Amino acid sequence: MEECFTDSLIEDAVQFLDVTGNIQRIRDTARKFLSMSKELLVYKFEVVVDAIKLMDLNASLGNLLIFHPSNADALFKKVVCIIIKELGLLLPCISENQITVRTKLTSLPRSRATEVKTYNQLSTCGKGYVCCTGVVVGKTETSKYTQSTQYICTDKSCEGSEENHFIRIHVPGALEIETIRKDFKCRFCGQILEEVVSCRHLSDKMMAEVIPESYLKCNNLSRFKQQIITLLLRDELTVALKIGQKYTFIGIVRKDSSSDRIITAIEVNNALEDYVSECTSIPKSIEVYCKYKRKYNLPKMLAYVFGDQICPPGTYMKLKLSCLLSLASASQTQVQHVHVLAIGRDTEILHRLLQYSVQFTNRSLVFSSGNHLVSKVIPDRYNSSSYLIEGGTLLLASDGICYLGDVSKFKKQTFEKLQSALSSGKVLIDIDSKFTKGLAVSIEQPLKCSVWAYTDKLHQSRLKEEFFGDGETSSVLRALSEGFSIVQIIDGDELSHSEEVDFHTSYQTLKMSMEEAENSFHFPVSFNDIEKYLKHSQNLQVKMSSEAEKLLHRYYLATRKARNLSNGSIITSSALSALISMAEGHARLCLKSYVEEEDALEVILLYEESLTAMFGPSVLSVPPLPHIPGDLIDDYLDNQKNRSVLQRFKARLQQFGDLHPGHEE
Template identity: 25%
Template sequence: MADVLSLKQSILIYLERSGGLERLAEDCEPYNDPQRTEAVYRFNVSVHPSDVMEVDPELGDCLLHDPLTATTLFQSACFQVIKSLSLIGKLQTESQVNVILNYTHLPPFPEYTLDLCRFPRVHRPVRPVSMEGLVIAITRVTKYTQGARFLCTNDDCPSAGGFHHIRVHTPGATESAVVRNDFSCTNCRSPLTEDVKFRVLGGEIISGQQRTSTSESHCFVFLTRTDELCNSMRIGRRYRLLGIPAHVHKWPNIACSVEANRVQPWNKVSASFQRLLRETSSSLWRFSAVVAHCFGLHVAPPGSYNTLKLSLLLSLMQTTTDAEDTFHNVDLLVVTTDTLIVDRFKGSET
């Protein structure tokens, strides 16, 4: 692996280009509230592997094939930024920074896709993968420990105070890996005791998924331990999941489990549109031009009002993810020489 310092520099370059530094500064503001005293400061960092690869191939390779090491590198880089810019005055040690890497995309290769129909289903490298599934069951939201502070029981040890021993949850870890009563101090080997008032809890749900890409269906467990994802799952909906395979629940009827940090709604696209997209992939604008050219053939001739047609197509795209909204309005632009019909329908809902 390349020099650690150069990898951290590449992380800073990527964060600056992607706007991650600005988001990091914004996420630090709530922690400066005098009424809040935190042991662990949690930050979600969005990463696009392809963009990272353009900045530093070594860093991109680490991100895809050694996510735990990549998380440690991002943690160190974010800590240096926070301390250099004094974004959180109460921050003391690097271990207090808990970075969660949210992968926005993954390479479209079989190595980064979890297929339960392939062998082996369980024994595979620790790397982020994507999968698709239909939610068939969801448990209630339960609590797990995101982070905890431990103190050395030896009063003469420097670790008897401060924030030297911080344990946070990592993908694939069980609750006992974060909170236990047999940890020892790295300085004097004395027993550690947890400072319970600084324990940070998070939400956890377990969703039963069914893969339907082949004739044979397989059930597996999707485990999300990210608070902002717990309320986004809906039974009966199809999702694309990005996460790291983990064995955290050993049940006899479960083939595999995945701890995911990103959930994307998955919508079925017609075969004709997929074929059109493949045939026009050589150009950035050919697909949208063809769609606009063919839109509304019974209203306007092909090739006319293409800009207007494209604007209407964009307005028809559903971008909201709020499941509570049961009705979504669609803006319509009507061009006519006869205003009588328009006046009759003005103010009505269809």
């Protein structure tokens, strides 16, 4: 194979390695080998190739790499050996068959021949590289394979019994039997070779399953099983792979037999975390408002018109605003996501409103009794290890929304798993002892999604009594308040409050139908406009101003001290992170690059309303107002009047902080 490489092709490869910094990388690797105190059997070098850049620089070399990977690997190995020999990077006694070169691709041109979107496409792929972008939905336990080993001739008088003539190294696409076998023959005398078992080097491998992200938008988990694409990962690629994370995988297609079936999979060359965000512009309707109509507060104005086909504008305002803050915070760079719980009697409206809201994120999963909240561990269907982990709703909704529905219907075990994930910010995958052949183990992954839910079982009329009690309901309430970033209680204390809500709903409906131009608030914004606006706001990088950070921190310390009980504060340590995330979300909704004091005040006011509805008033005197009556809506949305309200609230907040000083951390 090596003899077919022309001098010009070898020169092109050397030039490419030089301009891309690979020759320096080879020098650095060789220097590390020389600094070791012992000799190695195999010396591993890595050539990093941007295939798109290579195609621009040299089309013939690029085509060789993409469509004939094994030939390209042989070419790069030949070139690396030449470089090592000419520059004297390794000891002269090291032979070429002790050197292995891995070609690592960082990109691949996308075309019909190289891009895989469905499992059926694998059967039509050739021997070249392909790429597949998708979300990891399952992975097996890591198992071992032989990366390299040494054979010698059993005839001591034969040349093959000395030195390193027979070294077997795994190459992409090869089976284990091609590395380890008992019928290899000596090329000098024809005798059967014997493996030097002490020289066998093992490494990790893993099977994984991915699907395109488009199947994880408001879909049931059982619907995409037939769309799963199987992957085979080796070495360091097995370490960082996370269930629920989106990757672009580059590799070659291989076929393996397992029991009575053929498994077609992609043997992965490289896995790149896919953080490419859509470049979206501000919709025209929002842009016009930002330029000419700054009379109204933008986030509140959007909450006013949000979901108006489900409930009239003005109703469920605080729940809508909480959902918008959560959506604006659902970015891939967000450390702490905003979890929302709605409590109210009219669960039909709550369900429809939350289900409508989850449509505005790229990835959203709805939990149901047929799915698993965290994961499901089953025997490995690929016969490569002991078990396979199938990701549950919380894991697969990463960087999106996990909508749980009515949490009051959860079983105790499911509720405890949810509570653990929300309070710790980590998802624990439990592996039973029957799979580990020893003690049960747990695998930990960060919780990277926003969790939304509702319930009707906890009415405010008995909320405080049950929270401060000692019964089972008290622990449930405590868990809910600790886990969710913000809890919106839709109903008031009085039984007649539901009639008042109905009145507001009817009032808004009548007001909209009467077309009173002088009083009506009109803001023409479509579903697509809101979707583009939220995607644009999610991509904004915001920084926290020192004034806003100090205000949030001071409020957190004061309210944690003010609402302290004998068995601990009802304000958890994660509340500060939630407040910061909501403030960043509010700044994004305002299309700002900095979190200002105004954003912090708006979030504190919203959060304090939630606390007052659950646990009673504080000296801040913030009455819960889940719905905005029609006669107050203009004042509520007006920017100038809103700033006046915030300034008065800031003064009360200053007094509140003085009454309950906390230790600055």
